[in-house]
Amino acid sequence: MSGDSAIAIDVRGLTKSFGGREVVHDLSMQVKRGSIYGFLGPNGSGKTTTIRILCGLLTPDSGEGTCLGYDIRKDADKIKRQVGYMTQRFSLYQDLSVRENLEFVARLYGLRDARGAAREMIKRLGLSGREDQLAGELSGGWKQRLALGACTLPSPKLLLLDEPTAGVDPKARRDFWNEIHALAAGGLTVLVSTHYMDEAERCHEIAYIAYGHLLAHGTVEDVIAKSALSTYTVTGEDLNELAVALTGKPGVDMVAPFGTSLHVSGRDVAALESSIAPWRERSSLHWQKSSPSLEDVFIELMGRSTDNFR
Ligand SMILES: Nc1ncnc2c1ncn2[C@@H]1O[C@H](COP(=O)(O)OP(=O)(O)O)[C@@H](O)[C@H]1O
Numbered sequence: 001m002s003g004d005s006a007i008a009i010d011v012r013g014l015t016k017s018f019g020g021r022e023v024v025h026d027l028s029m030q031v032k033r034g035s036i037y038g039f040l041g042p043n044g045s046g047k048t049t050t051i052r053i054l055c056g057l058l059t060p061d062s063g064e065g066t067c068l069g070y071d072i073r074k075d076a077d078k079i080k081r082q083v084g085y086m087t088q089r090f091s092l093y094q095d096l097s098v099r100e101n102l103e104f105v106a107r108l109y110g111l112r113d114a115r116g117a118a119r120e121m122i123k124r125l126g127l128s129g130r131e132d133q134l135a136g137e138l139s140g141g142w143k144q145r146l147a148l149g150a151c152t153l154p155s156p157k158l159l160l161l162d163e164p165t166a167g168v169d170p171k172a173r174r175d176f177w178n179e180i181h182a183l184a185a186g187g188l189t190v191l192v193s194t195h196y197m198d199e200a201e202r203c204h205e206i207a208y209i210a211y212g213h214l215l216a217h218g219t220v221e222d223v224i225a226k227s228a229l230s231t232y233t234v235t236g237e238d239l240n241e242l243a244v245a246l247t248g249k250p251g252v253d254m255v256a257p258f259g260t261s262l263h264v265s266g267r268d269v270a271a272l273e274s275s276i277a278p279w280r281e282r283s284s285l286h287w288q289k290s291s292p293s294l295e296d297v298f299i300e301l302m303g304r305s306t307d308n309f310r
C-alpha cells in the first residue's frame with residue numbers, strides 16, 4: 001500500500017451503467033485495513049460490478065477514490081498486483097491436480113520458489129494427502145479452500161471474495177471463515193459478498209446494497225439500530241392465518257416466519273401496535289417484543305427498495 005493509511009478502500013460516488021441501465025448508483029464506501037467487510041444484497045444488485053470497479057477491472061462512469069492508496073482510475077495495474085480476487089465461478093483448472101494448480105498460479109505470479117510456495121499452501125489449507133487429486137474431483141468446500149489458497153499465494157494486501165461459499169456445506173463454510181479471520185488478523189483486508197446471515201454476522205462491518213443503491217452500512221449492531229424497526233416475535237397456533245391477516249396492514253412492514261415463530265415488524269410503532277392489538281388478546285398466541293434480527297432488517301430494506309428503485 002502506498003502510504004500507511006488505515007483505510008484500504010475509500011471511494012465516493014461510484015456510478016456504472018450497462019446499456020443505459022444504471023446498475024451501481026452513487027456508491028460511497030470505506031473499508032478499514034485489516035477488517036472483514038461484508039457485501040450483502042439480492043442478486044443483480046451490483047455487488048460483483050462494484051468489486052470489479054474497486055480492483056480496477058472496470059472503470060466507473062463517474063466517481064473516484066482509492067484502493068490500497070492507489071487511484072482506481074489511474075493506477076489499476078498497481079491495484080491488481082496487490083489484490084487477490086476470487087470470482088463467483090470456480091476459476092482453477094478442473095483437470096489439473098491440487099498441486100499443479102497451485103504451482104501454476106505461483107509461476108503465473110512469478111514467485112521465485114513456485115514448488116515450495118505450493119507445498120506451503122497445501123499444508124496451510126489442510127490439503128495434505130489430497131495434493132494429487134484433480135481439482136475437478138474435490139468437493140465444493142475443498143474447491144473453495146483451494147481457490148482461496150490460489151488467490152492468497154502472491155501475498156495480496158486485499159482479498160476480494162465474491163460469494164465464496166455459495167453452495168458449500170455448513171462445516172466447510174465455518175472452516176473457510178476461520179481461515180478468513182486468520183488472514184485478516186495477519187493484516188489482510190477482506191471484502192466478501194455473501195447471501196448468508198450467519199456470515200454477515202462474522203464481518204467487522206457490512207453494507208447492504210439493493211438495485212445499485214447502498215442502503216445501510218456499519219457494524220451489524222449499527223445496521224440493526226439504525227433500521228428503527230420494532231419487532232414482535234409471536235409463537236402459538238395458527239401462525240399462518242396470523243401472517244395472512246397481518247400482511248399489508250397499516251404499520252406492518254414485514255411478516256416473516258422463523259422456525260416455529262413469526263416475526264412481525266414495522267417502522268411506525270403506533271400503527272404497528274394498533275394493527276396487532278386485536279391479535280394480542282388471543283390466548284392461543286404469545287407475543288414478545290424482541291429486537292429485530294439482521295435478516296428482519298434486510299428483508300425490510302429489500303421490500304422498501306423494491307418499491308423505490310425497480
Ligand atoms: N458486463 C455486463 N454487461 C451488461 N450488463 C451487466 C454486465 N455485468 C453486470 N451486468 C448487469 O448489472 C446488474 C448487476 O450485476 P452484478 O454486479 O453482477 O450484481 P450482483 O453481483 O449483485 O448479483 C445485473 O442486472 C447484471 O445483469
Ligand SMILES: [Mg+2]
Binds near residue numbers: 047049088
Ligand atoms: Mg455477483
